Amino acid sequence: MITKASLRTYFSGDLTVPFFLALSQLVLQMTFHGSYNYFRDELYYIACSDHLAFGYVDQPPLSIAILWVTRHLLGDSLYAVRFLPALVGAAVVFLTSLMTRKLGGGSFAQSLAALSVVAAPVLIGQGKLFSMNPFDVLFWALAAYIVLVILSEDRPRLWILFGAVVGLGLLNKYSMGFMVIGLVAGLVLTRQRKHLASKWFWIGAILAGVLFLPHVLWEVSNGFPSLEFMRNASQIKNVSLGALGFLIGQLRDMNYFTAPLWLSGVVFFFFYRDGRCRPLAWMYPVVFIVMIAGNAKVYYLSAIYPLFLAGGSVVLERWFQDLRWKWVKSTYVIALILYALIALPFALPVLPVEKFVRYETILGLTPRAEERTSVAELPQYYADQFGWEEFVATVASIYKTLTPEEQKECFIFVRNYGEAAAIDFYGKRYGLPGASCAHNSYWMWGPGTRTGNIAIIVGGSRTLADNLNDLNRRYTHVELAGTTHAKYAMPFENGRLIFLCKGMNTTFQKLWPGEKFYI
Numbered sequence: 001m002i003t004k005a006s007l008r009t010y011f012s013g014d015l016t017v018p019f020f021l022a023l024s025q026l027v028l029q030m031t032f033h034g035s036y037n038y039f040r041d042e043l044y045y046i047a048c049s050d051h052l053a054f055g056y057v058d059q060p061p062l063s064i065a066i067l068w069v070t071r072h073l074l075g076d077s078l079y080a081v082r083f084l085p086a087l088v089g090a091a092v093v094f095l096t097s098l099m100t101r102k103l104g105g106g107s108f109a110q111s112l113a114a115l116s117v118v119a120a121p122v123l124i125g126q127g128k129l130f131s132m133n134p135f136d137v138l139f140w141a142l143a144a145y146i147v148l149v150i151l152s153e154d155r156p157r158l159w160i161l162f163g164a165v166v167g168l169g170l171l172n173k174y175s176m177g178f179m180v181i182g183l184v185a186g187l188v189l190t191r192q193r194k195h196l197a198s199k200w201f202w203i204g205a206i207l208a209g210v211l212f213l214p215h216v217l218w219e220v221s222n223g224f225p226s227l228e229f230m231r232n233a234s235q236i237k238n239v240s241l242g243a244l245g246f247l248i249g250q251l252r253d254m255n256y257f258t259a260p261l262w263l264s265g266v267v268f269f270f271f272y273r274d275g276r277c278r279p280l281a282w283m284y285p286v287v288f289i290v291m292i293a294g295n296a297k298v299y300y301l302s303a304i305y306p307l308f309l310a311g312g313s314v315v316l317e318r319w320f321q322d323l324r325w326k327w328v329k330s331t332y333v334i335a336l337i338l339y340a341l342i343a344l345p346f347a348l349p350v351l352p353v354e355k356f357v358r359y360e361t362i363l364g365l366t367p368r369a370e371e372r373t374s375v376a377e378l379p380q381y382y383a384d385q386f387g388w389e390e391f392v393a394t395v396a397s398i399y400k401t402l403t404p405e406e407q408k409e410c411f412i413f414v415r416n417y418g419e420a421a422a423i424d425f426y427g428k429r430y431g432l433p434g435a436s437c438a439h440n441s442y443w444m445w446g447p448g449t450r451t452g453n454i455a456i457i458v459g460g461s462r463t464l465a466d467n468l469n470d471l472n473r474r475y476t477h478v479e480l481a482g483t484t485h486a487k488y489a490m491p492f493e494n495g496r497l498i499f500l501c502k503g504m505n506t507t508f509q510k511l512w513p514g515e516k517f518y519i
Contacts, residue, residue, distance in 0.1 A: 018093065025127070032348050042081060042129055048067075052065065057226060057444060063135055063173070092137050093118055095145060097110040097111070102149065113306075116261050124348065144179075151192060151279065159205075160207060168211060179287065182282070246291070264312040265309060265312030349382065367383075384489075391423075391486070395456055411433075413436050413458065451508060457498070462497075482497075
């Protein structure tokens with residue numbers, strides 16, 4: 001039960017600064033939620049929330065269910081869709097300071113821990129868009145806090161609560177499993193392996209399994225599509241960075257000046273409470289190695305850091321107290337903040353797009369690709385917020401050339417879920433039918449009832465000749481009807497050729513099984 005006394009405890013003087021930092025981050029993120037436009041994946045998540053299920057090709061169901069509730073309560077605006085991710089991010093800031101206090105950190109350590117989360121571009125950046133990722137960070141932080149209490153205070157009954165958090169975390173994003181792998185490895189490698197024999201541990205494991213079971217059954221009934229997706233993404237889509245590249249990415253995206261915190265945090269847990277929390281120390285290198293082996297993207301590891309930032313803040317607080325040169329503490333904090341401010345435009349859209357392009361040019365930074373695709377003036381997470389309305393308007397202009405009878409029959413076929421979701425979202429204002437697509441969950445939703453005898457089709461190739469050779473095999477009439485162009489969109493979305501096709505010699509329903517594209 002929440003009482004006035006408990007509230008006073010949680011909002012004591014020590015936590016005033018962390019609470020202010022969490023609130024400031026929330027306000028900052030919400031201020032710029034409308035700066036650009038819907039991200040490719042946000043449009044796809046919105047489409048998924050119109051097809052509620054216990055699973056999707058490229059994600060478990062929880063974040064989609066959250067978005068469904070959000071849309072019904074708050075609507076579809078950018079501010080509505082992105083509110084919960086920002087709120088969750090603020091909760092992580094405050095939770096990190098609570099972990100620091102649990103570890104014995106004083107007011108400076110608690111404030112430093114909260115500041116380090118806000119100052120990490122990859123963490124503050126999670127709240128700028130709706131995705132699984134901000135919720136993933138929260139579930140990792142909650143689970144870490146629970147394990148911290150279990151190990152330091154010997155409270156094995158809390159494994160049940162841990163199991164509940166893990167189960168929900170897995171329903172949000174599979175990467176929660178990395179934490180479990182790292183933790184179990186840490187338990188095996190230390191004296192705390194006794195917990196593996198505890199009934200409470202296994203009750204928690206069973207609870208996690210029960211919560212995750214509906215999605216497992218969905219995977220089984222649909223032929224494990226997510227395994228196929230993850231294998232293709234790892235082998236074909238994601239850029240292979242290697243151990244050094246992955247580590248450099250961690251240093252850069254977490255703010256170089258937080259490195260002393262989280263690295264000392266790893267060491268801290270080796271010795272805290274006579275090694276009681278040593279499994280947490282082993283968790284970092286184990287998860288790091290597993291992610292490299294799985295060819296993971298740099299940001300996948302970001303969820304692990306709040307715990308180690310908390311531990312490292314305790315270490316630095318004690319170290320600063322022992323130093324004769326008190327200016328070192330203030331210098332470190334200033335350096336942390338300065339890097340955060342310099343990197344802020346890369347984490348949040350605080351600059352108009354033209355000014356951002358000039359800013360990254362001044363800094364001599366060029367967009368990095370974490371997928372095997374080209375990038376242009378903007379990083380992919382910004383570029384994928386441009387071009388969608390122009391794309392839909394181009395399709396709509398072709399659609400309007402059709403007679404009313406042809407419009408009733410018209411089939412719209414595009415090449416990826418971003419294009420399809422954009423038509424489904426923006427197309428309503430033009431009276432467009434829903435789009436069909438063979439990419440990920442769109443393939444599972446099928447081609448609908450329209451045969452494709454009259455179709456607007458986005459070409460699968462970059463050249464006119466290749467597209468004509470492909471489409472003329474199926475249609476008696478094929479004409480180039482439009483070309484996509486948006487200045488700041490991803491390069492592969494520019495120059496896409498759009499065709500008006502009539503007289504199909506088969507149907508999309510017959511072709512659909514061979515069109516599947518999971519990546």
